[in-house]
Amino acid sequence: MxxxxxxxxxxxxxxxxxxxxxxxxxxxxxxxxxxxxxxxxxxxxxxxxxxxxxxxxxxxxxxxxxxxxxxxxxxxxxxxxxxxxxxxxxxxxxxxxxxxxxxxxxxxxxxxxxxxxxxxxxxxxxxSKMTYILGSFEFEFENYSLKNDKKQITLTEREASLLKLFLDNVNTVLKREKILTSLWGNDDYFSGRSLDVFISRLRKILKEEASVKIENIPRVGFKMVID
Missing domain, CATH: 3.40.50.2300 (Response regulator)
Known part of the structure; x- marks a missing residue:
């Protein structure tokens, strides 16, 4: 070995x-x-x-x-x-x-x-090599791949890391600070604005998946809910 x-x-x-x-x-x-x-x-x-x-x-x-x-x-x-x-x-x-x-x-x-x-x-x-299931989608973090029977989407590295963080903490509130320090290494203003952009992108990608939601928790952070 x-x-x-x-x-x-x-x-x-x-x-x-x-x-x-x-x-x-x-x-x-x-x-x-x-x-x-x-x-x-x-x-x-x-x-x-x-x-x-x-x-x-x-x-x-x-x-x-x-x-x-x-x-x-x-x-x-x-x-x-x-x-x-x-x-x-x-x-x-x-x-x-x-x-x-x-x-x-x-x-x-x-x-x-x-x-x-x-x-x-x-x-x-x-x-990290595991395949995650969210609704009709399969998510392969290693390949940044999100796919179902209708389409396959290649995420950016940051999108994939953000989605993985949510999927590792389904139905759990994630504070903005935790997300920012985990993915960006800091929680400054510009990183915060970037996070909002990536959240919007993931929501747009998953908008047709009714069982999957990324909820805002006011003044705290976000929570991914999968029914």
Whole structure:
């Protein structure tokens, strides 16, 4: 079985050697010692998880994570840091990290965390390949395809992601802020206006499907109802 590929970014040579040596027993580890090189590598190659030190030359771990999340919202990210400040931990998690380990950390704990997040990521991938049923339509998220006996529609990536979010939360109120941060990464004015446009597009596509509705919940958000 192919080993999962880990991008490991750490500028301390001794710590990097010891950590990578242990991780390589279980994973395919690619080590970088500075931030800009790591991000350049991330853009060129495929990884299953990122382990990022925060204090790095050239480009710190927070900056790398911010850029990674612009391109990939799903890949697990684990921060490593000598910083114990609660504010740093909160900042890391707000940037989309899955966990934050404080140095000196246990190699066993790091390996366990990696395995947990890789398993969760794999389940999310498998879930994304599912076919959803909404009325007479079948929706294949992986292919952005929405089809029934009469027509087939290819959605945009954002439309497909929005529809999947609704279908994963049928009959549940989704706050605008949750939708915006999940799909756009922020909840500013312009993202909010974009969301309204995409909601209108989905409603137009599904208007002939009487059993499917996207309801406005005033001053809160939206709810997809499927009878």
């Amino acid at each position: 192919n080993k999962k590929r880990i991008l490991y970014v750490e500028d301390d040579e001794t710590l990097a050697f010891l950590t990578a040596d242990n991780l390589e027993q279980y994973f395919d580890v690619v080590h970088c010692s500075n931030g800009s090189a790591a991000f350049e590598l991330f853009c060129k190659e495929v990884f299953d998880l990122c382990v990022l030190d925060i204090m790095l030359p050239d480009m710190d771990g927070f900056e790398i994570a911010t850029e990674i999340r612009k391109r990939n919202k799903e890949i697990p990210i684990i921060f490593l840091s000598a910083k114990t400040m609660k504010e740093d931990r909160i900042k890391g998690l707000k940037l989309g990290a899955d966990d934050y380990l404080v140095k000196p950390y246990s190699i066993e704990e790091l390996i366990l965390k990696i395995e947990i997040f890789l398993n969760r990521s794999q389940k999310n991938i498998e879930k």
